[in-house]
Each structure stands twice: as C-alpha cells, then as structure tokens.
Amino acid sequence: MPSPSKLLVLYTGGTIGMQQTASGLAPASGFEARLRSQQALETGRQLPSWVFRELLPPIDSANMSQSNWLAMAAAIRAGVEQDGCDAVLVLHGTDTLAYSAAALSFLLLDLPVPVVLTGSMLPAGAPGSDAWTNLFGAMQALQQGVAAGVQLYFSGRLMHGARVSKLGSETFDAFSEPPRQRLGVRAGVTPANLDYRQPRQPVSLAVLPFYPGIQAAQVEALLASGVRGLLLECYGSGTGPSEDAALLAALKTAHARGVVLAAVSQCPHGHVEFGVYAAGSQLASAGLVSAGGMTREAALGKLFALLGAGLNQAEVEHWFALDLCGERAD
Template sequence: MTDFAPSVLLIYTGGTIGMIENPETGALESFNFDHLLNFVPELKRFNYHINTYSFDPPIDSSDMEPYHWARLARIVERNYEQYDGFVILHGTDTMAYTASALSFMLENLSKPVVLTGSQLPMGMLRTDGKENLITAIEIAAAKHPDGTAMVPEVCIYFERDLMRGNRTTKINAEKFNAFKSYNYPCLGHSAIDIKIKPERIRRPDASRPLKAHYLFDTNVVVLTLFPGIQESIITSVFNIKGLKAVVMKTFGSGNAPQKPWFIKLIKEAAERNIIIINITQCQSGSVEMERYETGRQLLEAGVISGYDSTPECALTKLMFLLGHDLPPEEVRRLMNTNLAGEITLE
C-alpha cells in the first residue's frame, strides 16, 4: 500500500452472514462482497484499505473440508505482505474447526486472522452480522505503537468476545452468543471500547517468517463413550480400514469403563499404532488420567492425554500431524506439546 492506513483482506467463504433477502421471492441469497460497502456503509468511516475475496460459489459451513482450509491458508500466505490483517467470514457450524486447523497451518503467524459470522443474515434488520464484521475488521487492523499487530493469532470474534480460535467451540444454535472458550480466558471484549488483554496473547518469534502448511490426513474418528456401550461397537471402530487415530471422549477427568474387554481392545489398537487421544466430555476442565484408577488403566494401555483440548482442536490437530507423515511416536509427542496455545500443560 502507498500510505500508512491499515489494510485488511476480507475473505468470504459462505455462511449466514453473507445472505440477504430477495425482495421478490423472500429467499435468502448470497450477495456480492465486491459491493460490501453498499451493504455496510459504516465501513466507509474507517480509514482502512479493505479488499475482498469471495469463494465462488460460497459454501455452507457444513460442507467445509480440509481442502478449503488449505485454500484459506494459501490466500493468507499469498497476500501476507500486502495486508496488516485478515478477516474470514464463515458459517458458524464449523467455524471452530476451521479456526483450530488454521492455528496449526499458519506457523509463526504475526498478523491477525479473525474469523467471524452471524446468526442472522446481514440483510435482516436485527442482524448481528454488522457488529461482528465491523469489530472483527477493527481488531484485524489494530496495532501497537511500534507497528506490531495487537492480536497476532487465529481467533474468533463473536458477540463482543474475542477468543483464541483453537480454544473455541460453538455452544448455541439460536442465541447471538454462539461461541465460548471454556478453558482459556477471552483475548478481549468489545463494549464502548475494544479491550484487548495483551497478557493473554501469544507472541510470535519475530526472527521467523510465516510458514504455511497444507497437509491433512482424515483417517481419524471421534468415539464418545456412554454407559452401556457395547464391545461390538468399540471393536468396529478400532477396526475401521485405514484408521490412524481416535479422539476418545471419556467421562469426567478422563475416566472410562474398567471392563477387561474394553482395556484389551485399547491395548490392541495402541499396539497397532492407532493413536488414541483422551479428552473429556465435560465442556470445561482437563483430562487427568493419573487421578483415578480408571484413568491410569487407560494410560497404561497406551492412551495419551488430550489435556483441556476442545474436540474440534483435538481432531484437527491430529489430522494436521498425521498429514505430515510423522511416525506415531512423534505424533503422540506433539499431541502432548502446546504448539499454538491450544492446551494447558501446567
């Protein structure tokens, strides 16, 4: 850019935020984001350079795939030197998965990548989309006096809360406060002013450039335990052809049935180098397998802790590590390593 005004690239993937009502049919249709300022004239009051890039055609977030994550990472990488920050408009259903994936794909990110969306379309009178969009752009452009970004992370901004992307999960299908970060405090809040909490922000290594990654392996499954789960179900899951890893959602602080057949199947799967990650079904809290006998049995059988990871993060992190063709022991080590602020090890 030729002047000192902040520059932001707005990337529209699809989702509710980009819909307007057709006045003739009443149907919701995607609008042309090249004409964004016509729909959100408030943006003209920013002294920013705002350019747009739209997926063509836009996709519903329930159709989001690792291919699309790679596409987003490439857009950021190719435009990294031209812009001060990036805002990704995304459907809410899989936004937490995309934010988690991008946090690993964009290694040593030093600029904001802010995902946002809305529960009501932009074209509706009571939409939450305008406030989410305007504030997300302002966060993406925010800098310290020394010129460094205030929030050099992949994050989600929604309904006045700024959250680390890989700590966030969707909690509500109807209310405007659709997302929550249970195990890590918000990075900031917006009210009369936008208040960023600098002590909660990850700091990149200024000596290292951005390194983008694109590879994923989707031979993974999420297994949710429940009282009365049958041996045949566990057997079927662990014998899925090509399976490489399991995210196992256990009870409480990482507990599971002590039935001999269950422990036997876990051990056999681990011996076949199937990686099993233990995360809790509870919305908040962490797995502590050393705490109770049931957890210790899993540990001895070869299960590794997912600590306080969200399901979205545990799954995308596994897919990311497996995609790089690492040995199983290295994947296990890195799953127990805090790569992008995604888990609490202390």
C-alpha cells in the same frame, strides 16, 4: 500492535452472506458488493483498507471438510506472501466456526500476521441481524491492532482460536472460551515441519464419546475403518469403561499398529488427568494420550495438523502433549 495496511477479507460462505431460497437459507456469492455498500453507510468507524477473495463455491459451514481447511490456509498464505496482506479476516458460518478456528490455529503456526474469523447468527440484511456488527467490529479490532495468531471475533469479543466453542444455537453471544484448566508445557520454537509453510494432506480421523452401554465391537469397527487418529471423549478427568477387557484390547491393538489415540473430557469445564482414577490409568496404559484441558475442536484440529504433516505416531503424541499456540497453557 500496528494497524494493518492491507486486510484480506476471505469469504467462505455461511449464514452471514446467505440468501433466501425456496428451500430455505442458502450460501450465495456476490458478498463483496454488499459489503462495500454497507461500509459506505458506516460513519464514525475507522476501518482498514481491504481486498476481497472468495472461496468458490461458498458453502454452508455444516459441509465444512478438511479440504476446505486446507483451501482456507492456502488462500491465507497466498494473501500474505503474494498479495502483501498484513492481516486476514475470514467470514465463515457458525456451525463449524470453532472447528475451523482451531484447525487454522495449528495450520498457520508462526504466520506473522493476525487472522480473525467471524460470522453471524442471522444473514446480513435480515431484521435485527448481528452480521454487520460482527463484521465491522472484527475489522475495527484489527484496525486497532491484533497480535499475530488466530482469533475469533463474535458479539463484541476477541477469543483465542484454539480455545473457543459454540455454546448456543440461537443467541448472538453463541461463542465462548470455556474455563478449562490448562495443563501443558510450552513447545518453544515451532519445528520447521509444523509451521505454516508445511504442506498438509487430508487424514482419516474420528471422534467417539464414551457412554453407558458402549460396546467393544462398535469401537473395533470404527478403528478398523482405516482411521489414523481417534479422539475419545472420556468421562470427567479421563475415565471410561475400564472393566471392559475387549474394549481395552481393541484400543491397545489399534495403538500397536500406529493409530493415535487421544482423550478429551466430555465436561465443558473439564480436563484429562489420567492418574486421578484407576479407570483413567487403564486408558493411559492402552495408549491414550491426554489432551489436558483442550476442547474437542482444538484436539481434533491439532490431530489433523500433526498427522496431516506426515508425522509418525510417536512424533504426533510428542507434539500433541506440548502447547503449540496457547491451546494447552496460559
């Protein structure tokens, strides 16, 4: 892939640019000057020319929301379409980095330039920090050529944006692509109503894990809150409390009124295949659609992108079951 002629560095906040305050580390502006000063000290690296944009206010990624995802996608589109950037580097906090990488993977379908996200476990300038290593490593990877699409760079590795999860809270190699089985058919050409030019709106979504003792009334209350999509984290290959008639009835009722019900596996290396167990078949008959081997982050981001584009329940279920950017199939 060609080297970028103009890189957009999009700063959203996160640990990488945090400063110490009386109450602890907090997001801070002014990172462009720090970045340029540090780059002047980086000898021996071949890095692309870049422009800097900052989403204000910078946030701790623990406060990430759908509105922030939409703002990032809009800033990236503007950088490409209006400013002539041919690559993008997003600086982001690590707590929700994998969620944002997944969401952007689906919000930016068919964007003709590479988008790489990175961050750090320690702030830039802190003793032993991984901040500059990750940031300049991501820049160097882009300089060497990265394919169009969304990826995450961390601890020396480029990872697929819709397959990565944060697996550690302290180690520098905190992110990985869990080796899940990928089950899905390629969608082929991205439909016009799902490509990166398509406007999106926030949508009410929820994630709920099955666990021993879950009650139908709890599921009913969540479904009655106005959610348009519910991601259920099932056991193993897609099972759940199939002998709870009230719970199954609550799911069927919600599906009948248009709520999209999707299922991922709770297992880090798992995938959903409803027909393996009768308990899984019961969930499928209640209206759940399988996420295959998608991660929680990918399934949530995909539901957001599909429902946020205004698709109806049947359309969402159709595209959710197909592979759009490598999230379901190799």
